Amino acid sequence: MMREWDNSPELEVQHLTMRFGGLVAIGDLSFNVARKQITALIGPNGAGKTTVFNCITGFYKPTEGMLKLNHDNGKQFLLERMDDFRVNREAHVARTFQNIRLFSGMTVVENLMVAQHNTLMKASGYTIGALLGLGSYKRAAAEALDKASYWLEKVNLIDRADDPAGDLSYGAQRRLEIARAMCTNPRLLCLDEPAAGLNPQESGELNKLLRTIRDEHNAAILLIEHDMSVVMGISDHIVVLDYGRKIADGTPAEVKIDPAVIRAYLGVEDEEDEELVEEAIVAVAPAPIAATKPAPTKQAPAKPAPAKKPVKAKAPAKKAARK
Amino acid sequence: MYFLQQLINGLTLGSIYGLIAIGYTMVYGIIGMINFAHGDVFMVGSITTFIVLLMFALTGGSGPFAIALALALVIAISMAVAATFNWTIERVAYRPLRGSFRLAPLISSIGMSIVLQEFVRIAQEGRSKPIQPIIKGKFVLMTKSVGTQDFAVTLSYMQIGIILSTLVLMTVFTLIIQRTALGRAQRACEQDTKMAALLGINVDRTISITFILGAILAAFAGFMFFMYYNVTDFHVGFAAGIKAFTAAVLGGIGSIPGAMLGGMLIGLIEVMWSAYFSVEYKDVAAFTILVLVLIFMPQGLLGKPEVEKI
């Protein structure tokens, strides 16, 4: 069965394994990330999600496996062999961090200028040219400033442009980190818990932002997230990890009802409680929004449907209450 | 034969370095910073030894019991003085900066090292001249001839004393760390200070005691140093400190047996280099080892590689 993310994917993770001494953090993980899609990597805490990110972005060297990145112009990169900064510079993979790594002692706009370092360095003649007063740097700097302004508007931080980054609220800092990552023109954007600590309104704005990025900027987005409203709300594709291994891989609709996923999160095996569990999941995750692009997904008949009927009657009421 | 002699000399010197290195490694393990003044605490120990010995005016004629008693007193006084110094340094210059920026404790530490050196220099008018008391006739060299009649490999009482007492001290310390509550508290603080505090360990006191223990060892090393070389001055802490730190890193920072092992190695390397290559560059050899170890093997021989959480 061919999924659209198997068809010319942006990123192919194949048999990724990461061992720390005797501990297997990731075991034989394989999945694909499609271009112009939002893929979510979810799983209980400690499942190894950030480790996957660190492998993809070059901060860890995987023990085994292959990470192939395919640009739409045909260029390919083997990320497992690349240094962390090259992964960004050459393969155009950008990331944000679980614990927010901003340059707090620099202003918001300075943060975005640092992100455009490589472009500016070239334009400055690797510093020597600009030092001697050669011309093109000024223009490049102005363009960089424009790009920074563009992204600041996109993340709604344009008013705080000259404030120190450390002064921003938590949600604003997360948005700034995303804007900073986008300033590096990434083809693959890896977001580590972008919605952590955001209130529902901010989460909604984040969703909008991510959808814009996906649609307008030819970028694939891979995100780690625990907030199910975000995950279910915008993902086109979900991969579920538990103890470093993949336990589910499919559309939100499929993953939502996957018993392996339910078990991993809730650990419930008793038949009688499965109904409650289903209600909970349905309530938390609103029905897939029609705004997502119609994906030629086939129904997933393989998994045995739960014996109980989905409690449709109660669900909408619960959903309304949640909203 | 020459080699054997150098071996003995190297081990002796290495013991001294090892004792100082333990202090470095314990402090680094528990608060994550290099106590730049630690080498100078060693110097304080040796200076105090010198002063008190001078006061006791021991001569070769005194009976062995009197000598032993006097030496025990000297050791005790040196340890007390050095421990007070190190404790005070921690309280005054390091503790208030614990939550502060990364550079602040380091600068403070460098400043303290300068203060200590200058304090001793001014107080003792050592200026730039080494103080050279010759305490003669206290220990008779025992020659233990091994090999041809032309050469003799000597193993002085002093050397035996140093190596043995170092081994004893190290065993005692390792036992303290492994078996006692204090040792447990210290290991807990090394791992995670906040958690240790939450579990009821008095972190401040544990740290203070660590500094005191480190100083005691350094003072003993200072005592041994003075008895062995019969010379000391206010500047010995500098080179000894760097070499001892090299030893601590070589052995693996945070590991006490590692510090001793590193110390022995550094001592051997230094002595062998002086013996077989050139004396002038022996310090260069030691410093180069430091550079090489930190570049290629930062976790040392017995340490564990650190993986940074991103």
Place this chain on the structure above:
Amino acid sequence: MSAAPKSGGAKGEAKVLSPSEIAKDLLISGLITVPILVPIVAIRTQLDQGILTWHSRFWLAGLLGALVVIGRGLMYVFVWNPRAAAALDIAAPDAVVVPKIKLSRIILSWVLPLIIVAILIANARYIFAGLILVLIAGREALRIVFPDRKLSDLIGPYVAPGLLVFGIMLPIVAHLGKAYGVELPNFGELRLIDLAGYILIYIMLGWGLNVVVGLAGLLDLGYVAFYAVGAYSYALLSTVYFPRWFGVGIVPYAFYVTLPVAGLLAGLWGVILGFPVLRLRGDYLAIVTLAFGEIIRLVLINWFSFTSGPQGINVPKLTFFGYTFKQDADGDYSEFSKFISDHFFPLAYDRIHSYIFLYYVIFALALVTYFVTKRLRRLPIGRAWEALREDEIACRSLGINTTNTKLTAFAIGAMFGGFAGSFFAARQGFISPESFVYLESALILAIVVLGGLGSPIGIVFSATAIMGSFEVFRELGSAGDAIKSMMGETVGGWLSWLFAQFPTQLQDSFIGTDPVQFRMIAVGMAMVVMMLFRPRGFVTKREPTVYLKEKKSISGDMVAEGHG
């Protein structure tokens, strides 16, 4: 802030201590001073012609111990204990920090300057007294006209240009002053300009190290190595290699030719030394760079055939583009003054010429350092340095090759160190490895850190304060005379009388002591004290390198100090 007993080590808790607790603490403090002061201070050993003797001076130990206890007690009353502070009606009972600031501010802003003015007037030094009064008046005027603006904001933009003008005018003013008979006490024109030049060397070194430590956040404790490379490059090139390659005629021009070469060599060494240590952080980087510095010094001492070891090398002094400043046989002219006389206006030989010229050369070199580093800070490389200081991993995630960033910082810093070293050699006329010890590196590091947050202006102040204070120490000479000369006869008279009341042992000790001995320990203590009270240094604001609408300074609390 310093060693105040606080419960659980938490900062800022205003815990009120009862008198008995305070007494207990003071007692313990006193007891602690005992092992520290006895035996090292109390027993004085002396080497007289190979014979060791010792004598006791417990009174000195007792005195110092008493000073410690009294000082601590005073801290309790004025700083740490709000109840006592309230009793003295200094500030609100619940504010522990306020009394300290208010009292010290009053003392620093009013009491101290007015005392100095009074002393100056008593000594008929009216011009200087007038100057201080003008400054005070100006400060108060500013406060009245702009009541809601902070003084530092108002003055801020004018500091740099002001210093520039001051720097340019200094020799001129000093020279004119001498002509009109106005001179600083004990600091005649010659000494003043010489000192200013000496301080400028350290300012330049501070600006150079600032690139590595202040901007990139890399802890370099071996900066003196590059200083040495620059000095020895000039020495060897000008005395050995250039004459060999280009003939002896080049020697008068040697400095100008070797300057760029020395800088390049030093920069190269910066890369060589920087390369192996890039992965190291914080304390480790500091110690390794320290080791490198020592290795270079030891090689300089021991590689006799190349560097003449501890004997040092005599180098040609700086010439005015080929014309020396040496007095000729008749005593009327030097080559320089003859040159000026022939082409511009008559000028006889004067010793001051070389000093003024040296001053302007180092001033120019320092200015180049300043402007280049300022420019670099605005370019991508400079921003990358500061970002590196903030968070290296974030930098790498943005595609920045931090290895190259670090190497560039090392190389540029080293290059300026090399320039300064060359100048130092040409100024002294002689170099030896003794000038390039670890303590110099520590000193330069102290200058950078105390200046604050990589701020060039802060470095000017800290360098002047530290190196200038050395001269002040030298001035103190023997205490009695010094106090007299500094404060004039009238005040000195009382102090002398007061002084005479102390036991003779104390007097002898005090007078016999050479205060110059205390300068290094003062620097060490200053480092510790600054870290305790003002860890970010004099300057506490960072200026952003680019802004969209408005340039806003960033408070020092937010700026990282680097991880090495």
